[in-house]
Amino acid sequence: MFGINSKYDLITFQASGFFLAVCLCVYSVPLLTLAVRKRFRAPLTQSVLNGLKTVQHIQNFRCLPLDVYFEGISTTVTTEFYVTLLPALFWAGESKLASQLVCLMSLCVHIGNAAKDTFCAPRPIQTPGKTVQLVSNVSKGPQGALEYGFPSTHTLNSLCMSGYILHHSSVAGWTSPDAATWFPFALVLWVLQIGFSRLYLGMHTFIDLIGGFILGWIILAFWGSIEGFITHWTYDAAKTSFPWLQILFLVVLPLAYPTPLEPTPSRKFVWNFSFSCIGVILGNYTNRQHLATPILPELMRLDSATCAHSPTSEPSRLVLPGTSPEVMCLKMLGKWLHLKHAYPATSACVRDVALDGLIPADV
Incomplete structure (x- = not known):
C-alpha cells in the first residue's frame, strides 16, 4: 500500500519515521518549546539590541538606488523567486535537481521558521524606540504581523540553495574551467549580498545572520547524509508505485511546529512548501514515462x-x-x-x- 517494495524502501521508511518522530517530540511538546524559549530568548534579544548600532550605521548610507538594489537582491529568496526558478529546472531536464531543491528548501523553510517561532527573538524594527528604519514592507504578513528575527531564513535558504547547486554541479562535472571558477564565486557573492541586504533593510542584526549561517551549514551536512534516501524516496520510488507514504509524511510533518508568543505568518510558508513537495512527488509519479527525456x-x-x-x-x-x-x-x-x-x-x-x-x- 505504501510503496515499500525493497529493503532500501524499508530503510527509507524507518529513517523517515524516525525523523518525523523527532520533529514531533521537539516541536509538539509545549514544555520543550517553552524551556528552549525561556533559556535563549533573553540573551538573543540582548544581542539584537547590541547590534542596533551597526544596523543604524549601515542605514546612514541609504539612498534610493541602494534601496532598490538591496530590496531586489532580497527578493531572490522569496516564494516568487522559487516559483520562477524551480519550474525552469524541470523544463531544463534537471528533474532530479529540481526535486531535490524543492525538498531541501521545504526542509529549510520548516526548520528555519520553526526556530523563529521557538526563540521568538525580535527583529530590529520590533525593538523599543524603533531606532532602525524598515526600508521594505515585503516581509509584512497578514494584518501587518511580522515574523520573528532569529535566525535569518533569507541567509539560511540562500546558503542551502547555493551550497546544494554547487555540490550538484561539482558532482556532475563542469562544462568548462571558467565555469568552475566564476560560478562558485557568483554563488558566494550572492549569499553575502543576501545577508548584507537584510542588515541594510533593517530586518536583521548580525546575530540573526550568524544563526542563519550556522543552521544552514547544519542542514547542508544533514542533507548530504540523507541525499540518497531523498532521491530514491521522491524520485525513483515515486515512479514505481503511488507515493502514499511520501504524501502522508508531508501532510503530517507541518503539524510538528511550535506555538509562537504572537501569531505570525511563518507556519503558512511551511504548509506551502510541504504541499509543493507533494506536487513534485505526484508530478514524478504521473509523468514517470517522460522524466528521462529533458x-x-x-x-x-x-x-x-x-x-x-x-x-x-x-x-x-x-x-x-x-x-x-x-x-x-x-x-x-x-x-x-x-x-x-x-x-x-x-x-x-x-x-x-x-x-x-x-x-x-x-x-
Whole structure:
C-alpha cells in the first residue's frame, strides 16, 4: 500500500519515521518549546539590541538606488523567486535537481521558521524606540504581523540553495574551467549580498545572520547524509508505485511546529512548501514515462527557420523553430545552467502535442 517494495524502501521508511518522530517530540511538546524559549530568548534579544548600532550605521548610507538594489537582491529568496526558478529546472531536464531543491528548501523553510517561532527573538524594527528604519514592507504578513528575527531564513535558504547547486554541479562535472571558477564565486557573492541586504533593510542584526549561517551549514551536512534516501524516496520510488507514504509524511510533518508568543505568518510558508513537495512527488509519479527525456536539451537541437503544423491525419504536431523567442530563451537558460547533455543544433524537431514527446521531423 505504501510503496515499500525493497529493503532500501524499508530503510527509507524507518529513517523517515524516525525523523518525523523527532520533529514531533521537539516541536509538539509545549514544555520543550517553552524551556528552549525561556533559556535563549533573553540573551538573543540582548544581542539584537547590541547590534542596533551597526544596523543604524549601515542605514546612514541609504539612498534610493541602494534601496532598490538591496530590496531586489532580497527578493531572490522569496516564494516568487522559487516559483520562477524551480519550474525552469524541470523544463531544463534537471528533474532530479529540481526535486531535490524543492525538498531541501521545504526542509529549510520548516526548520528555519520553526526556530523563529521557538526563540521568538525580535527583529530590529520590533525593538523599543524603533531606532532602525524598515526600508521594505515585503516581509509584512497578514494584518501587518511580522515574523520573528532569529535566525535569518533569507541567509539560511540562500546558503542551502547555493551550497546544494554547487555540490550538484561539482558532482556532475563542469562544462568548462571558467565555469568552475566564476560560478562558485557568483554563488558566494550572492549569499553575502543576501545577508548584507537584510542588515541594510533593517530586518536583521548580525546575530540573526550568524544563526542563519550556522543552521544552514547544519542542514547542508544533514542533507548530504540523507541525499540518497531523498532521491530514491521522491524520485525513483515515486515512479514505481503511488507515493502514499511520501504524501502522508508531508501532510503530517507541518503539524510538528511550535506555538509562537504572537501569531505570525511563518507556519503558512511551511504548509506551502510541504504541499509543493507533494506536487513534485505526484508530478514524478504521473509523468514517470517522460522524466528521462529533458525538454530543454531537445529544444536546443532545433534550428528551423519556420513554424508550421504538419498536415497529417495523425494527432496535431507542431514544428518549433530554433530561432523563435521561446526556444532562444530556453537555449540561453541551458547555457547558463551549463547542461552537459545539451546537443548541437540539427535541422528541425517536431513536437507531438498529443503524446507530449519530441520526434525527428521528416524533412
